[in-house]
Amino acid sequence: ERIARNLHLRKLLTGELYGPLTGKPGIDKPWLLEFPEETIKNFPFIGKTVFRYLYDNNIGHLDDVVIVFEGKEITNREFIESIIDTASALKKMGVKEGDFVSVCLPNTPESACFLYACSILGAVADFIDPIASEEGLKSYLDISNPKYLITMDMAYDKFKNLIKEKGITDVIVTSPVESLIPSDDERIEEDNLAFQARDCEYMESTSANIRTFKKFMKDGRGAYTLEEMEVPYEPLRPVSVVHSGGTTGTPKGVLMSNDNLNSFATQIMNTTLGYKRDNTLLSLMPEFVGYGLSLGLHVARVAGMKTYMIPKYIPEEIDELIAKFKPNVVTGSPAHLELFAESEMLRNEKVDLSGLDSFIVGGSAIHPKVENKGNGLLFENGSSNKVKKGYGFTENNCAVTMCINNEVNELGGCGVPLPFTEVTIYDNKNQRDCGYDEEGEVCVTGPDLMLEYLNNLEENKLALRVHSDGKVWFHSGDLGVINKRGLFKCTGRIKDLIIRYNGQKVYPDDVEKLLSAHVDVKYISLVGTQDKDHFNGEVPIAFVVFNEGATLETSKSSLKDFAEEKLVSYAVPEEYFQIEAMPKTKTGKVDKKVLRPMVTLDEETKTYKMVPVGKKN
Structure with a gap:
């Protein structure tokens, strides 16, 4: 039905058919003209698990190198065998259909295997950030309540306190360079015993079975065949959780199905972004975010690309990595682009970028100066493509719109929606789709849209709403417009979300709730302001009303320490300002429109200062 409707709309847009259009981009879909008719006509419904999609697409290319990790090359054959071995070890450990397996790892071949191994068993891989604080890790585990870590x-x-508190039954501990360290069976047993002996008091105090990754694999490898393990495909079966938001204790677990990941992969492979066999990818985004899991891992694995897998998020190395690997596709953040654009090494050495088809950037807005400078460097060094910006969110895999070619890639714009992702600009007040160039909330539906926020009924009600067309739409909280060509531009945020220069998101409500627990704080409110060190992004600034007897002078040091202990680093306020009372709206809410202009950046000293504005009640 979706294919037939899109083909009909495309023919109306080209003039092949005569008939009325509505004047509403979310219904007319003018962006369909940017895609060949064959792309729309032949869009397949996959109907497979993510493992089976990867397997079937690559079974004829088993000797192709598909992952390069710290210099080690891994073929399709080796990767698929590792997935099957990992699934066997998980099943031997007790993992069964519907179980959640929390995976707290950087980008490694092992972390990638766990997604597909869970898919084989019908289990769910729950990806969490390994640099999170203990409190942050607890908030992730509270969502999925896994038995396996x-x-x-x-x-x-x-994790030591959390293993007992959450009743986790099995823990596997690995090294980021596990795949680079060979071990014979005897050494595996010795290393496992040595690991347990180092922590014998804790091991004796918990009922969890804790062992090394190599011991886990040795015990389970070959215990089951693929045929004995693989569950049949079922529509809407969940396969992964990645987390959206939550800089303190309230992240949301985005539950994705096999269909969500596969539909997104199929859409990307049917664009001009370069995801195809024989191309190479430099994957810079972590797999515990939707961007990294989808564009960085699954799409590339299904397409059969060679991926240069980078375990650490270090934007400063971007120019060296590009010069070394000469990739066809790069997936990065605005922080990567900013450093790329400023690279004297790439300019002075005239590094050949003619093979770089797609420098994909997403996560937050890009400053026009950075975008222009990045485009300039690409063209100077031989590329024929501008920076390919994307707009989206974890709830829809990552990308909703993409700059698929230079023609739709306007400065400050975000390209066009993907062919089978439905986007509308929505007027919430009047509950209607907006017209061309009319600002409203960005809403999305389609085959890529998440199943739900895991175990979060309240957030599901707010974010997933049924429109008059009977479809469930995701309300993003962002504002945007679409013009008559179908080009999309994000114009602002309904929510008070603060997005850092590298795309990391700070949720003020979370931070405020936690910092309000400080003994000297009566009220606290967080706003975003210009990042003094980067063209892109904002930094969090805290306005504080202190309890009687406390002042900024006496309490700032302990409040900073409290914040650094409780929050991930990017959520810690950049500066604290004391005010006598919070400005309020007529309905009694803190009026952040008053607070924001009270922060100013002294360009000479590169420090933030407070400038009182108006009367505060």
């Missing part, structure tokens, strides 16, 4: 050795200590 895979974590790296450097994060293991943060």
